Amino acid sequence: xxxxxxxxxxxxxxxxxxxxxxxxxxxxxxxxVSSSRLEQKILDVPRSIFVIDRNTxxxxxxxxxxxxxxxxxxxxxxxxxxTPGTNQSVFMRGMNSNQVAVLIDGVRIYDPSSPNSAIDxxxxxxxxxxxxxxxxGGHSTMYGGAAIGGVINIITRKNGDAGVSGVxxxxxxxxxxxAYSMNGQADVRYQTGHGLYVNGSLxxxxxxxxxxxxxxxxxxxxxxxxxxxxxxxSVATGLTKKNLDFRIGYRRSSQDADIDGGAFRDDDNNKLKxxxxxFDYNFSYAVxxxxxxxxxxxxxxxxRINTNDSSLVNANGATDQTYFKGNYFGNLNTHxxxxxxxxxxxxxxxxxxxNREEMNFNTFVxxxxxxxxxxxxxxxxxxxxxTTTYAFAQANYRLGxxxxxxxxxxxHHSLFGNVLTVEANPYLKIGQGLAYASVSSAFNAPxxxxxxDPQRGNRQLDAEQSLSIELGYKHQFKAGHYITASAFRxxxxxxxxxxxxxxxxxxxxxxxxxxxxxxxxxxxxxLSTWGGExxxxxxxxxxxxxxxxxxxxxxxxxxxxxxxxxxATRGNQVQLYSYGxxxxxxxxxxxxxxxxxxxxxxxxxxxxxSQLSISPTLRYVASRPDVAYDFTLGPFGALGNxxxxxxxxxxxxxxxxxxxxxxxxxxxENVFDEQYAEIAGFNTRGRAFYLKLTHRF
Numbered sequence: 001x002x003x004x005x006x007x008x009x010x011x012x013x014x015x016x017x018x019x020x021x022x023x024x025x026x027x028x029x030x031x032x033v034s035s036s037r038l039e040q041k042i043l044d045v046p047r048s049i050f051v052i053d054r055n056t057x058x059x060x061x062x063x064x065x066x067x068x069x070x071x072x073x074x075x076x077x078x079x080x081x082x083t084p085g086t087n088q089s090v091f092m093r094g095m096n097s098n099q100v101a102v103l104i105d106g107v108r109i110y111d112p113s114s115p116n117s118a119i120d121x122x123x124x125x126x127x128x129x130x131x132x133x134x135x136x137g138g139h140s141t142m143y144g145g146a147a148i149g150g151v152i153n154i155i156t157r158k159n160g161d162a163g164v165s166g167v168x169x170x171x172x173x174x175x176x177x178x179a180y181s182m183n184g185q186a187d188v189r190y191q192t193g194h195g196l197y198v199n200g201s202l203x204x205x206x207x208x209x210x211x212x213x214x215x216x217x218x219x220x221x222x223x224x225x226x227x228x229x230x231x232x233x234s235v236a237t238g239l240t241k242k243n244l245d246f247r248i249g250y251r252r253s254s255q256d257a258d259i260d261g262g263a264f265r266d267d268d269n270n271k272l273k274x275x276x277x278x279f280d281y282n283f284s285y286a287v288x289x290x291x292x293x294x295x296x297x298x299x300x301x302x303x304r305i306n307t308n309d310s311s312l313v314n315a316n317g318a319t320d321q322t323y324f325k326g327n328y329f330g331n332l333n334t335h336x337x338x339x340x341x342x343x344x345x346x347x348x349x350x351x352x353x354x355n356r357e358e359m360n361f362n363t364f365v366x367x368x369x370x371x372x373x374x375x376x377x378x379x380x381x382x383x384x385x386x387t388t389t390y391a392f393a394q395a396n397y398r399l400g401x402x403x404x405x406x407x408x409x410x411x412h413h414s415l416f417g418n419v420l421t422v423e424a425n426p427y428l429k430i431g432q433g434l435a436y437a438s439v440s441s442a443f444n445a446p447x448x449x450x451x452x453d454p455q456r457g458n459r460q461l462d463a464e465q466s467l468s469i470e471l472g473y474k475h476q477f478k479a480g481h482y483i484t485a486s487a488f489r490x491x492x493x494x495x496x497x498x499x500x501x502x503x504x505x506x507x508x509x510x511x512x513x514x515x516x517x518x519x520x521x522x523x524x525x526x527l528s529t530w531g532g533e534x535x536x537x538x539x540x541x542x543x544x545x546x547x548x549x550x551x552x553x554x555x556x557x558x559x560x561x562x563x564x565x566x567x568a569t570r571g572n573q574v575q576l577y578s579y580g581x582x583x584x585x586x587x588x589x590x591x592x593x594x595x596x597x598x599x600x601x602x603x604x605x606x607x608x609x610s611q612l613s614i615s616p617t618l619r620y621v622a623s624r625p626d627v628a629y630d631f632t633l634g635p636f637g638a639l640g641n642x643x644x645x646x647x648x649x650x651x652x653x654x655x656x657x658x659x660x661x662x663x664x665x666x667x668x669e670n671v672f673d674e675q676y677a678e679i680a681g682f683n684t685r686g687r688a689f690y691l692k693l694t695h696r697f
Contacts, residue, residue: 032133037106037142037394038340038347043476046405046427046436048074048136048486048533054157057126059655061171061667061690063183063205063230064088065132065154066121073549073601074136074533076621078594079122081649081669081684083212084181084205085228085257085272088121093136093490094529094555094595095149099444099464101139103153104251107280107298108144113330113359114304117146117447123253123276125232127185128201130157136533137488138442138468140421141407142394144355148442148466148492157187158247159197159240165189169694176686179225181207195240199249203232213260213267214683224268230255243286251278261308263628263681269309276302290341297335297353304328310368321368328361348395349407358385359448377454384452387414388445394423401429411443415451416462419443433475442466446496450521456498458521458568466492480539487532495525497559499583500636501572508573508582511635517572524563524574524583529555529592547603553595558588580633580640591625591641594679598622613655616671622646626680647676665692 032042032051042049052072062068066088070080078097079088089097098118101108110119132154139147166188173181183205191197207228236249254275261267280298287293308324336353362378394407405425412418423440446461472486499522502508503515531553539545561583564574574583581587601619608614623646630640650671657663666689673687 032131037338037349038342038396043432043434043474046403046425046434046472047139047438048470048472048484048488050134050535052132052134054130057129057131058167058169058694059663059665060126061173061653061665061692063125063171063181063203064122065124065126065129065152066090068126069121069132069134069152071601071617071619072134073535074551074599075134076594076596076599077121078678081678082682083179083209083226083228083685084175084207085122085209085226085230085255085259086212086682089118090121090152091595092149093488093531094527094553094592095490095492098447099146099148099466099492101143101145101147101151103143103151104278104298105156105280105282106153106296107334107336108146108355109278109298109300109332110146111302111304111330112332112357112448113302113328113361115447115449117357117449120274122230123255123274124154125185125203125205125230125253127203127232128156128187128199128234128236128251130155136486137438137470138421138423138440138466138490140411140442141392141409141423141440142349144390144409144411145388145443145445145463148444148464148468148490156234156236156249157189157199158236158238159195160189160191162191162193165191165697167694167696169692171690171692173688173690175207175688176210179208179210181205181690197238197240199234199236201232201234203230205230209258210683210685211260211266212682213263213265214677214681215264215266224258224266226258226260228255228257245284246282248281249279251280252276253278261311263679265681267308267311269307269311271305271307273305273307274302276300290343292340292342294338294340295336296338298332299334300332302330323366324364326361326363329359331358332356345398346395348393350391350393352391353389355388355390356385357387357448359452360384379452379454382452382454384448386445386448386451388412403427403429413445413463415459416445419463419465432477433473435473436471438468438470438472440468440470442468446521450496456519456521460565460568461496461521462494462523464492464494464496464523466490481537483534483536485532485534487530489530490528492527494523495527495557496521496523497525498577499524499569500575500577500634500638501569502575502582502634504572506573508584508634511573513635516636517570519577520568522565522568522574524576525557525559527555527557529553529595531555543607545605547605548601550598550600552598553592554590554597555592555595556588556590557592558586559583560586575634575638577638578627580630580638582634593625593627593641596622596624596646611657613653615653615655617651617653619649619651620646621649628680642680644677644680647674649674649676661696663694665694666690667692 067080070077076091079086092100098116102119110117135151139151169185185203187201189199209226212226232253234251238247257272278300282296284294306326310319333356338351341348364376366374390411392409396405408422421441425438427436444464468490470488474484476482500519501517533551535549537547599621603617625641626644627639628642631637653667655665669688
């Protein structure tokens with residue numbers, strides 16, 4: 001009954017706190033860098049796309065890109081509502097976090113030292129971000145690997161008005177009544193009258209955190225609060241002229257998190273430090289009104305240090321007498337040359353590029369007790385790296401109201417060879433509307449860990465490959481209203497799964513520890529997802545507007561014994577670790593872990609006076625499967641399914657802007673203190689209050 005009342009209240013009052021001006025920038029006539037990497041209006045892009053603009057980012061009280069996009073349509077971010085410092089992973093259209101490409105200024109960024117190469121979005125603060133473009137569906141033709149579920153392109157700030165300008169902000173928060181968060185940010189820009197500019201940004205956050213892991217049983221372990229400290233620094237300089245645009249930048253991200261050992265595993269001495277140095281450049285020159293050439297690229301190095309000292313296991317002071325330290329290093333090096341050709345009817349982009357990734361790590365573990373044991377692993381001699389070279393072309397031809405966009409990319413990976421991806425997007429403009437269809441393929445390369453790990457790596461792995469089909473319609477009304485609708489289906493083949501290997505020919509029920517033959521990764525699964533998305537925005541006069549979105553998702557995962565690589569498994573039996581199933585017959589499941597079957601939100605924005613905006617928001621996430629270790633699944637156990645309940649979250653923001661130079665934002669997260677979980681085994685923040693003061697100069 002309480003949830004039903006909440007829904008009724010929210011449908012009547014539900015508001016989003018961004019001022020009326022910022023809501024207007026969400027209209028479909030907004031200019032974006034689209035899937036063709038050329039500036040287009042959203043209404044003209046024959047794919048599903050939306051943009052989070054600068055005003056929205058500044059007026060929000062979110063600190064990381066992960067937190068920000070977790071409140072956006074069509075995305076589910078695990079970690080966005082948990083203890084700050086928790087890993088933030090995005091799921092889009094049913095695809096896993098490593099199947100969504102994240103870019104900064106058009107160049108992909110990820111963590112090559114992690115097991116699946118996915119980036120932790122808590123790494124990227126909102127400092128110095130101009131806008132975020134989110135493209136749904138397969139986009140490997142233009143953006144390369146991992147762009148199976150979609151693309152998140154983070155655009156940083158560049159030139160502005162002549163002189164000195166900037167933004168200063170200070171924010172404080174109370175989380176769940178048991179923790180606090182303080183952060184400050186400074187963005188400063190100087191530009192001459194001749195187009196030369198310098199930008200600098202500093203962000204610092206300090207959180208006295210909540211207890212990240214949920215309790216399994218009373219008194220199972222001691223409990224502690226998990227803190228988080230983060231500092232981001234960035235600087236960029238560039239020159240903007242009529243035909244010339246040049247920029248070079250540097251960003252350093254560093255964070256220190258006190259994290260728990262895993263689901264239901266409180267750990268008072270488990271620490272994770274992370275840092276990344278990111279250098280990037282972009283040089284564009286228009287040689288004529290028709291031709292423009294761009295050279296862009298980046299180099300980054302990252303370092304993760306995970307330390308787990310002897311930890312308390314009960315209130316009597318007993319410890320587990322173990323020590324672990326792991327050092328993980330990753331390097332990324334990407335360079336790309338593009339040429340763009342533009343006429344009234346035709347726009348085309350061609351390009352070539354190279355991406356090199358490297359990773360290295362070493363670990364040390366000590367087990368105390370009556371029989372002490374230590375082990376050290378050093379992967380310095382493995383030379384774990386991969387190079388991908390590629391060439392692509394994409395064109396958009398318009399003939400009256402009809403048009404077609406299409407392209408292809410050929411990628412060559414140094415281990416598994418060539419991958420060809422293509423796309424074709426016909427579309428038809430109908431007045432202020434656009435009807436479109438899209439067929440696109442995409443790929444995701446195996447991670448360096450999956451390829452090279454001495455114990456379980458498999459250098460015979462191939463790329464995951466997908467085919468996406470989308471039908472959609474967008475309509476912009478003259479009064480500013482709009483509606484978008486899309487239906488999609490994704491098919492992923494060669495999906496990589498982690499597996500246990502067991503002695504061949506022995507009945508599963510008779511297997512014991514002595515029958516274990518190792519573990520590895522295999523291209524063994526297929527993933528199918530299908531669903532739809534509907535969004536509408538309506539202005540109810542000058543002071544009131546409403547925005548609503550609905551996402552629906554279904555899918556299944558399957559695997560067949562006939563697809564087993566006998567050479568990689570040495571003929572042994574295969575157990576799918578993520579499902580606990582022994583692959584002696586065809587396997588199918590409709591349980592997509594951590595991907596809700598439906599999600600929605602309703603937002604209203606009310607401006608009773610020009611300086612004030614008041615905004616409640618309702619979000620709904622359906623129940624979804626998750627995984628938890630089940631000791632009954634085989635001799636070692638494996639991951640079994642558990643259910644995570646659905647939830648409604650009601651939020652409220654109030655914004656005050658007495659001039660262009662100053663505004664204040666007050667936000668209440670989870671107003672009714674709903675008890676919910678994003679994934680099994682971890683706590684969320686509960687009711688939280690934030691106050692943010694911003695000054696522009």
